[in-house]
Amino acid sequence: MTVAQQEKRPRKAGFLLSRLGLAVDALEHLVGGLGTAMLALAALFWTAVVAVLSVLGVGVFLIPSALQVTRAIADRERARLTRWGPDVIGAEPLADGRWQALRDPAVRRELSWLLLHATFGFAIGLLGLGLPLYAVQSLSFPLWFELLPPGSTGPGVSFWRIDGIGDALVVGLTGLGWFFVTIAINPVLARLQARPGRRLLAPSAEVDLSLRVSQLSSSRAAALDAHAVELRRIERSLHDGAQNRLVAVNVFLGAARRALARDPATADAVLAQAQDAAELALAELRTVARGILPPVLADRGLAGALAGLAAGSGVPCELEVEIAGRCPASVEAAAYFVVAEALTNVAKHSAATSVAGTVRRERDQLVIVIEDDGRGGADERRGSGLTGIRRRVEAFDGSLTLTSPAGGPTVLRVELPCGS
Structure with missing residues (x-):
């Protein structure tokens, strides 16, 4: 085997693992979107009932309740979208009068989103959830096909009569195909499901x-x-x-x-x-x-510089760096200092026995996650260096999220814009 072939194999494995990770994230997005779509479907039904009753003259007084239900579900979707991407800012409070509220452009946009998410978003969520379930059903078919009555057909191949283990294995191979379809399609479905919310629930x-x-x-x-x-x-x-x-x-x-x-x-x-x-x-x-500006960044790049930080950490550290190409020098320097300060904080304050981190590029964001198994309870107000990290991150219009319950673990997540 040549050196080029040896290098190509890890690259292929890394690509498949990254695609699998994207598919798992997409499944989480789709399941969350399916939950808000079910709520939107119930709210759409109530809104339709109020609209019909309003035509009859008895539902006018129920209009504020329909708008409040819609706003509550829209805010829930905004929070979900914010967790998985750029912030979706909430709308101004509803106006007191029902007719003033209906004239609010934000309310009309929320009603449009309600209709789309309750139908289009619900269907996409079912499809995104059904694909992996279908793949698991077909892949596991050789393990339970004997429970079916004689002459039955396999899942997804109604024309294929199952007469033995050979036929069951063929169905299992179709499950492998469904598995790869899920990996390829679910990230696209997650983006399609989120698109109406990002367009209609964002402020004007x-x-x-x-x-x-x-x-x-x-x-x-x-x-x-x-x-x-x-x-x-x-x-x-x-x-x-x-x-x-x-x-x-x-x-x-x-x-x-x-x-x-x-x-x-x-x-x-x-x-x-x-x-x-x-x-x-x-x-x-x-x-x-x-x-x-550490010279190691110019000499070895961000991945090599961070590997040196992990090797010199006072607490055993496993750091995974997945960055294709180079980011702007200022962003790499900021990322280097964020990781260095985070590892120093872990060694000084956490009493941790191990720390794990990932640094990866997601579209136009450089995402840094540092997690330790220490005692938790980290607080920026106690001068542990977190304030300095936040200032450095905010200077790049980035974001910092700290989760540190008492007893641990402590998770520091930083997102830095690094261009498209």
């Missing part, structure tokens, strides 16, 4: 623009704060480290000049001390430079 262009301006103002403030903190850190490092070393060099050089005039025999020892101080100053300057 005017509201979205004002929210975006507010978010950018907040991000700009966070970036300025992070920049100021970084400048103070560099200034403190230079003042406490390299500057003191250089002062020592100056003192030793002055002593050496005086020694040459008074006692030349001692000048060599003083010059040796000055050289040692100069070497320490250079080491301090290299440390400061690495703190600004």
